[in-house]
Amino acid sequence: DLCLKKAKQTSELNAFVTITATEAENHGIESEKRLYVEKNIKSLEGISIGIKDNFCTKNINTTCASNMLKNFVPTYDATVYSRLRQAGACLIGKCNMDEFAMGSGTIDSIFGPTKNPWCYKKEDGDWRIAGGSSGGSAVAVSTGACLAALGSDTGGSTRNPAALCGVVGFKPTYGLVSRYGLIPLVNSMDVPGILARTVGDVVTVLNCLAGPDEMDSTTIKRQFNPVIMKEISLPKIKIGIPKEYHCEGMSKEVLDTWQYVADLLENEKAVIKSVSLPHTSISIAVYSVLNQCEVASNMARYDGLEYGLRTEEDHSTEELYASSRSQGFNDVVRCRIFAGNYFLLSRNYEKYFIKALKLRRLISDDFKNVFEGEDSVDLLLTPTTLIDAPLYKDFVSKHNRDQCALQDYCTQPANMAGIPAVSIPIRLSKNGLPLSLQLMGPYLSEDLLLNVARKIE
Ligand code: GLN
Numbered sequence: 032d033l034c035l036k037k038a039k040q041t042s043e044l045n046a047f048v049t050i051t052a053t054e055a056e057n058h059g060i061e062s063e064k065r066l067y068v069e070k071n072i073k074s075l076e077g078i079s080i081g082i083k084d085n086f087c088t089k090n091i092n093t094t095c096a097s098n099m100l101k102n103f104v105p106t107y108d109a110t111v112y113s114r115l116r117q118a119g120a121c122l123i124g125k126c127n128m129d130e131f132a133m134g135s136g137t138i139d140s141i142f143g144p145t146k147n148p149w150c151y152k153k154e155d156g157d158w159r160i161a162g163g164s165s166g167g168s169a170v171a172v173s174t175g176a177c178l179a180a181l182g183s184d185t186g187g188s189t190r191n192p193a194a195l196c197g198v199v200g201f202k203p204t205y206g207l208v209s210r211y212g213l214i215p216l217v218n219s220m221d222v223p224g225i226l227a228r229t230v231g232d233v234v235t236v237l238n239c240l241a242g243p244d245e246m247d248s249t250t251i252k253r254q255f256n257p258v259i260m261k262e263i264s265l266p267k268i269k270i271g272i273p274k275e276y277h278c279e280g281m282s283k284e285v286l287d288t289w290q291y292v293a294d295l296l297e298n299e300k301a302v303i304k305s306v307s308l309p310h311t312s313i314s315i316a317v318y319s320v321l322n323q324c325e326v327a328s329n330m331a332r333y334d335g336l337e338y339g340l341r342t343e344e345d346h347s348t349e350e351l352y353a354s355s356r357s358q359g360f361n362d363v364v365r366c367r368i369f370a371g372n373y374f375l376l377s378r379n380y381e382k383y384f385i386k387a388l389k390l391r392r393l394i395s396d397d398f399k400n401v402f403e404g405e406d407s408v409d410l411l412l413t414p415t416t417l418i419d420a421p422l423y424k425d426f427v428s429k430h431n432r433d434q435c436a437l438q439d440y441c442t443q444p445a446n447m448a449g450i451p452a453v454s455i456p457i458r459l460s461k462n463g464l465p466l467s468l469q470l471m472g473p474y475l476s477e478d479l480l481l482n483v484a485r486k487i488e
Contacts, residue, residue, distance in 0.1 A: 034079040034123055038176035043153070044146045044161075046170035048084045049092055050124040075239060076119035081171040081180035084125040085132055086223070087212040088112055091122075095214055096140035097130045099339045099359030109212025110244045111181055111223050118239040123177045126167030130361050132183055132216045133326070135191050135438035136426050137166025139363055147196055147420045148174050149464050159420040159464065162192030165224065169196040172226045179227035179236045185216045186318055187415075187442025189224025190454035190469060194415035197456040197465030199488065201225045201233045202442075204475050205449030206251040208237075209244035217325040218249075220446040230455070230485040234258045237477070251475075263482045265299040270483075271306035271401055271408035278312075278440055281417045288457050288466045289414055292487060296412075299486075306408055308397040313390055314444045315436050320374055320387040326364070327371025333359060395448040402473040410483055411471045413441050415454040419464040445471050453484045 035052050082088065085095045087105035094100045112122070129139045137145040138160060145166040147159040161170050165182025169192035172180050182189035184202040193200020201224060208223045215221055223240065227233045242255035272293060277286070297303045335341040335355025344354040357365070374383035401408055417440060425431060445452040452471040460466050468487070472480035 034176055037174055038123060041148065041174045041176065044148055044170050044174065045127055045143055046145055046167045046174065046176060047124040048094055048096065048127050048142050048167065051091055052079065052121060052123040074119060075115060075235065078120050079123045079177040080115055080120045081123055081126045081168055081177040082112060083128050083165050083168050083182050085128060085183055085214045086112055086181060088125065091125065093125065095131045096128050096142060097359065098141055099333050101141065101340070103339060107212065110209035110246055111240050112212065114240050126165065126171055126180060128167055129164035131364055132164040132185060132188055133363050133367060134164045135162065135187065135435060136160045137163035137192065138423070138427060139361055144423065145170050149197060149420065150462065157422055157424065160195065160423050160426050162195035162420065164188040165226065166192045168226050169193050169198055172198045172228060179225060179232055182224040182226055183213055184222050184224035184446065185220045186322070186439040186446050189226060190415050190442050190452060191438060193226050194454045194467035195420040195465065198226050198228055199230055199233050200454040201237070202445060202452045203237065203241065203477065204451045206249050207255065208240050209247040209250050211244055211246035215329050217322050219325065230481055230488050231260055234260055234481055258478050258481055260485060261482060265296065265301040265486065268410065268483060269302040269304065269408040270296060271304055271411045273306050273308045273311065273411055273413060275308050275311035276413040276441055280437060281414060284460050284466060285414045285417060289468060292457060292468055293412060304408065306401045308401065310394045310397050311444060314394050314447060315440060317387045317390045317394065318443045318447060319436055320383050321391060323367045323371035324374050324384050326367040327375060330364065330368050391447050394444055398448045398450055410480060413469050415441055415467045415469040419460040419462055419466055441469060450474055451477050451480050453480060455484050455488050
C-alpha cells in the first residue's frame with residue numbers, strides 16, 4: 032500500500048505510463064523493506080516492481096511511449112516479467128521512457144517528460160531531467176514507488192537515469208538475461224537492466240531473471256550460478272582507470288568524485304592503475320551508425336497493417352504506410368530510420384555499416400586487452416555521466432539536442448562489447464544532485480563486479 036501511495040503522491044513526476052497495482056493486491060508491501068535475503072535469494076514475495084513500457088505484459092498496454100503502440104495490448108509476457116511473477120513480485124506499473132528507448136533524458140515520450148525527484152519543487156518550473164531512456168523506472172525506485180524496476184540498456188539507458196536519480200543501475204552481460212518480449216531497439220546490444228536502491232537488491236532481482244531461455248536464442252546456454260554477496264578482499268583486486276574516459280565536457284565535480292573513490296579503494300589496498308582503451312573516442316560515432324542501421328530494420332515492422340497505429344488513409348497501401356509511420360513516430364525515431372536506411376543503401380553498406388562493425392570489434396578488443404592481456408586488471412572504474420542532472424530547459428536547447436549522443440560517452444562502449452557494468456551513486460554535487468560512478472567488468476564477471484560495487488555504495 033505504501034508503494035502505491037507513493038506512486039500516487041508523486042504522480043506529477045510522471046514516472047508511470049500505467050499504474051497496474053490496486054490497493055487490494057498491493058497490501059503488505061513495506062517500502063523500506065530490503066530485497067536481499069541471504070537464505071532465500073529467489074524470493075520477491077509481495078515486492079513491488081516497476082517495468083519499463085517496452086517490455087510486453089499480457090493484457091496490459093505496452094506503448095513504448097509512442098503513438099504507434101499507444102493502444103497495443105500484448106498477448107504474451109516478456110520472459111523477465113514471467114520470472115518476476117514466478118518469484119512472487121507484484122507489478123506496480125509500467126514506467127515512462129523515451130519513445131522506443133531512443134534518448135537519454137525521458138523527454139521524448141508522448142506522455143510528457145519524467146521529472147527528477149531531486150531538488151524538485153512543485154512551484155518551480157526549473158526542474159531537472161531524470162535521465163533516460165529508462166527515466167520512469169529510475170524515478171519510481173528513487174521515490175519508493177517500487178523496490179526495484181526493470182529498464183532496458185542499449186547504450187546506457189539503465190545506468191544513465193540511475194546515475195542522475197541516485198539509484199543503482201545494472202546492465203548485465205549480453206545474453207545473460209532474456210530479451211524475449213523486450214521490444215527491440217538494437218538487437219545486438221539490448222539487455223534488460225535492473226534499477227534498485229542497493230546493490231543487494233539488484234542481485235536479488237538478477238538471480239530471479241538470469242539464465243537460458245528457449246524463447247531467446249541469444250541467451251547464454253550455460254546454467255546461471257546465482258551471484259552471492261560475500262566479503263571480498265580488496266587487496267587482491269586490480270582496478271583500471273581508463274585514461275580516455277577523461278573526456279571533454281566532464282565536470283570538475285565528476286572528476287573529483289572519480290579520484291575520491293579511486294583513492295578510497297587504494298587506501299583499502301586495492302591496486303589502482305591507469306589503463307588505455309584507445310578506441311573509446313570513436314565509439315560514439317560507431318554506435319550511432321550501428322544503432323541507426325538496426326533501428327531502420329527493426330522499425331520496418333510498423334507498417335500500419337498488422338498492429339500498431341493505422342491511419343484512415345485509403346488511397347493506396349504506400350500512402351497508408353507513409354501516413355501511419357509519420358503519425359506513429361516522433362522526429363528522433365524518423366531521423367534514425369532515415370539515416371539507417373541511407374547507411375544500408377547498397378552503395379553505402381561497405382563504407383558505413385561494414386566499417387562500423389569492424390570498428391566495433393576494435394572497441395570490444397580494447398576491453399579484452401585490458402581484462403586479459405599482460406598487466407591485466409579485474410575491473411574498470413569510470414564516471415557514468417559527464418555531469419549531474421541537467422535542467423530540463425537546458426537539456427532541450429538546440430545545442431544540447433545536437434550533442435545528445437555525448438551523454439552516452441562513458442556507458443555505450445560496454446554495450447558494444449557486451450560486458451556487464453553497474454552505476455553506483457556516490458555523493459551529492461553542490462547543486463544537491465546525485466553523482467555516480469560506473470564499474471565495468473569482463474564478460475560474465477557479475478559476481479566480482481557486484482561484490483565490489485557493494486563495497487563502494
Ligand atoms: N541514448 C542512447 C540512444 O538514444 C541509448 C539508448 C538506450 O540505451 N536505450 O540510443
